[in-house]
Amino acid sequence: MAKSIYQIQVALVGSKPKIWRRVLIPSDMPLSDVHKVIQTAMGWANSHLHQFVKGKKYYAPVVEDDDSWDDTDSIDYKDILVSDLLKAVKDKMEYEYDFGDGWEHTVELEAILPVDESAVYPFCVDGKMNCPVEDSGGVGGYQHMLAVLKDTAHEEYAEYMEWLGGDLDPTYFEKDEINEMFRMTDYGCLDMSF
Numbered sequence: 215m216a217k218s219i220y221q222i223q224v225a226l227v228g229s230k231p232k233i234w235r236r237v238l239i240p241s242d243m244p245l246s247d248v249h250k251v252i253q254t255a256m257g258w259a260n261s262h263l264h265q266f267v268k269g270k271k272y273y274a275p276v277v278e279d280d281d282s283w284d285d286t287d288s289i290d291y292k293d294i295l296v297s298d299l300l301k302a303v304k305d306k307m308e309y310e311y312d313f314g315d316g317w318e319h320t321v322e323l324e325a326i327l328p329v330d331e332s333a334v335y336p337f338c339v340d341g342k343m344n345c346p347v348e349d350s351g352g353v354g355g356y357q358h359m360l361a362v363l364k365d366t367a368h369e370e371y372a373e374y375m376e377w378l379g380g381d382l383d384p385t386y387f388e389k390d391e392i393n394e395m396f397r398m399t400d401y402g403c404l405d406m407s408f
Contacts, residue, residue: 216240219335220296221325224252224309226346227318228353235341235392238327243336245273245291245299250403251336252309252319254395257345260404262312266291266321268299302326315352336401338392344384360384 218241225234235255239248245266253260265274265288273291299307300323309319346356362368363375363382375381395402 216242216329216335219327219329219333220300220323221327221339222296222300223320223322223324224255225320225322226256226353227320229343229346230357231343233343233345236324236339238333238335238337238339239296240329240335241295241297241326243296245294245296246275247401248296248321249275249309250401251396252321253311253404254402255336255338255341255392256319258311258317259348261348262314264309264311266299267308267310273299312348315349315355317346317352334397336396338389338396341387341389341392344382344386347378347382 219238220241220243221236221238223234223236225232233256235252237251237255239251243251248266249264250260252258263274263277265272267273272288273294274288275292276290299305300321303323303325305323307321309321311317311319346353347359350356350359359374360382362370365371392402
């Protein structure tokens with residue numbers, strides 16, 4: 215049983231308006247599970263590589279059958295707890311997802327709370343804005359896509375609508391859906407596709 219609960223805010227760097235989630239997690243949660251929580255809370259599909267960064271150290275999962283792992287400076291995060299990196303209120307670390315698109319997130323420890331025995335963790339408390347679409351080209355590509363979708367006469371409008379399979383509401387956020395997913399296997403995080 216965790217000694218305390220961490221209230222963290224996960225915010226997508228460079229997004230305007232700000233895309234963020236506030237989540238309660240056990241202080242003894244392994245980084246591998248924090249990754250799953252972030253994927254579900256933000257709305258990502260877990261289809262790309264990721265890492266946590268604190269100071270000048272990189273924490274990532276070992277990618278099986280990848281000889282290049284030995285050539286990295288990354289630390290295998292399987293035995294690293296979130297409390298090993300975030301120790302006091304206002305401590306921060308980075309979470310990077312999809313190195314091609316470069317989705318960078320700030321993870322800030324906002325509060326250290328007592329464990330509520332009646333609560334189920336993780337728990338999404340609040341947030342704003344919909345998650346960007348996977349493979350949309352980072353923050354800049356996503357902003358471009360949103361601008362195109364506002365102009366039905368734009369030459370790329372039909373292509374984006376076909377790619378999306380319909381409309382996209384960039385303001386959509388529903389914490390109850392996230393909390394339902396958190397009750398699923400792997401906190402609702404999809405299996406890695408590679």
